[in-house]
Amino acid sequence: MSNKSIKAIKGTFDILPSETPLWTHIEEVSRKTFEQYGFEEMRTPVFEATELFVRSIGEVTDIVQKEMYTFTDPGERSLTLRPEGTAPVVRAYLEHRIHVNQPFVKYYYIGPMFRRERPQAGRTRQFHQVGVEAIGSDSPGVDVETIALAYRLFVQLGIDDVSIRLNSVGCKPCKENYSGLLRKFLKPRISELCNDCKQRIDRNVFRVLDCKETACRKVVAEAPSILDSLCKPCSEHFDEVCKLLENIDVPVNIDPRLVRGLDYYTRTVFELNHSALGAKDAVGAGGRYDNLIEEMGGPAKPAIGFAIGLERTIMILKKKGADKVSSDKDKVYLISLGQYAFELNFKLLEKLRRCGINASMDPEPRSTKAQMRAADRIGAAIAIIRGDREIEEGVVMLRDMRKGNEDTIRKDNVIDKLLEKLQGEN
RNA sequence: GUGGGUGUAGCUCAGUUGGUUAGAGCAUCUGACUGUGGCUCAGAGGGUCGGGGGUUCGAAUCCCCUCACUCACCCCA
Numbered sequence: 001m002s003n004k005s006i007k008a009i010k011g012t013f014d015i016l017p018s019e020t021p022l023w024t025h026i027e028e029v030s031r032k033t034f035e036q037y038g039f040e041e042m043r044t045p046v047f048e049a050t051e052l053f054v055r056s057i058g059e060v061t062d063i064v065q066k067e068m069y070t071f072t073d074p075g076e077r078s079l080t081l082r083p084e085g086t087a088p089v090v091r092a093y094l095e096h097r098i099h100v101n102q103p104f105v106k107y108y109y110i111g112p113m114f115r116r117e118r119p120q121a122g123r124t125r126q127f128h129q130v131g132v133e134a135i136g137s138d139s140p141g142v143d144v145e146t147i148a149l150a151y152r153l154f155v156q157l158g159i160d161d162v163s164i165r166l167n168s169v170g171c172k173p174c175k176e177n178y179s180g181l182l183r184k185f186l187k188p189r190i191s192e193l194c195n196d197c198k199q200r201i202d203r204n205v206f207r208v209l210d211c212k213e214t215a216c217r218k219v220v221a222e223a224p225s226i227l228d229s230l231c232k233p234c235s236e237h238f239d240e241v242c243k244l245l246e247n248i249d250v251p252v253n254i255d256p257r258l259v260r261g262l263d264y265y266t267r268t269v270f271e272l273n274h275s276a277l278g279a280k281d282a283v284g285a286g287g288r289y290d291n292l293i294e295e296m297g298g299p300a301k302p303a304i305g306f307a308i309g310l311e312r313t314i315m316i317l318k319k320k321g322a323d324k325v326s327s328d329k330d331k332v333y334l335i336s337l338g339q340y341a342f343e344l345n346f347k348l349l350e351k352l353r354r355c356g357i358n359a360s361m362d363p364e365p366r367s368t369k370a371q372m373r374a375a376d377r378i379g380a381a382i383a384i385i386r387g388d389r390e391i392e393e394g395v396v397m398l399r400d401m402r403k404g405n406e407d408t409i410r411k412d413n414v415i416d417k418l419l420e421k422l423q424g425e426n
Numbered sequence: 427g428u429g430g431g432u433g434u435a436g437c438u439c440a441g442u443u444g445g446u447u448a449g450a451g452c453a454u455c456u457g458a459c460u461g462u463g464g465c466u467c468a469g470a471g472g473g474u475c476g477g478g479g480g481u482u483c484g485a486a487u488c489c490c491c492u493c494a495c496u497c498a499c500c501c502c503a
Contacts, residue, residue, distance in 0.1 A: 367461090
């Protein structure tokens with residue numbers, strides 16, 4: 001390929017018509033499932049003030065430090081393409097003062113996110129997420145509803161073998177206590193840890209728990225559990241979450257080593273994993289963020305949410321061979337033998353479309369064979385064939401492309417006959 | 427940011443120790459079938475062999491540089 005041609009930029013990709021039905025299917029299933037659970041759609045801009053993400057995600061996180069698409073607009077404002085969906089929703093929630101008359105709200109969003117990472121399987125620079133945020137309650141029931149929804153969504157998509165990891169990182173004091181304990185535990189064993197983890201002890205201790213190096217895992221296996229460091233309210237909250245989850249048969253594995261990358265998480269955190277994805281196998285994740293809204297200058301409103309990655313969901317569906325979605329409405333193809341027939345068909349084409357029938361025809365009257373092939377290729381249910389013979393008799397021929405039989409009918413009855421046939425099949 | 431791998435037709439890929447007009451399958455178009463798709467058969471179109479430089483009588487093949495893509499690590503969904 002010539003390197004002069006303009007190509008989609010690294011980490012982005014086109015979704016061609018052969019793939020769009022799968023994407024719209026996932027979006028439709030998501031919308032339907034979210035609305036069953038009482039969530040409403042929120043749409044926010046794809047770019048925001050940079051400050052929004054710096055404050056919410058956390059200044060020292062990798063996302064903010066090196067992965068954001070940040071630019072200065074001609075008005076000298078620093079803007080950033082959203083790297084995740086929670087902060088914008090929270091911003092909109094506060095900006096419209098929704099808490100004033102709606103103490104508890106449930107939102108969902110669907111759309112592209114942007115992070116400048118090195119692309120690889122299941123990770124692109126423009127990627128797509130669907131997610132939810134439930135704002136205004138710290139009831140364990142909301143945690144459970146949210147986790148159940150995440151699980152349900154995958155089941156609805158035909159993925160019933162996700163595994164769910166669940167943990168609680170506690171409230172702020174719990175987190176601080178535990179990070180102290182963990183440091184105290186790790187410092188004497190620092191020589192046993194990998195180089196990355198040696199630095200993590202000071203920068204972000206929790207991440208040591210997540211390390212995949214076997215040496216680190218060995219050390220971590222004996223580390224104190226965060227669940228033992230929770231304060232009484234956090235501990236009771238977590239127990240209640242676990243109990244309720246059991247009641248409704250959502251399978252979770254409690255994993256005291258589960259931590260999240262974003263700073264704002266508190267208490268319940270969870271991750272949905274699938275074996276088809278390999279080492280980094282998260283397809284969805286979320287958790288509580290009880291302090292974020294207050295930290296963003298709003299009222300003290302506890303909240304919880306999650307997001308799932310669509311590219312990864314599609315990877316799973318493809319590996320399962322479940323990525324073929326049923327085709328839409330039946331189509332009709334008009335075949336013209338000769339110029340005059342072509343003109344008559346062109347008139348009929350528009351009439352059919354006005355009746356709500358999906359109809360198309362060749363842009364020019366080619367050979368019968370070529371037009372038949374075209375009809376076959378688009379998967380037409382019915383071909384309307386018209387040539388000099390039919391014109392002379394005032395009829396058209398309807399060919400059922402699946403059965404292979406043909407009917408000759410009067411041209412004035414075409415639409416009624418078509419509607420009848422198409423309806424009979426659907 | 428780090429480390430591997432791969433670049434030949436729209437797609438998937440062959441291409442021998444360097445050898446002259448660069449191949450196959452799929453896809454597309456045309457025909458066999460002068461008005462009928464899927465199957466079969468025949469034919470056609472489609473390539474600056476990623477780019478640049480070097481070695482050589484001769485380079486897709488060997489050397490150097492470069493670009494792109496890809497997988498993994500880091501981190502995240």
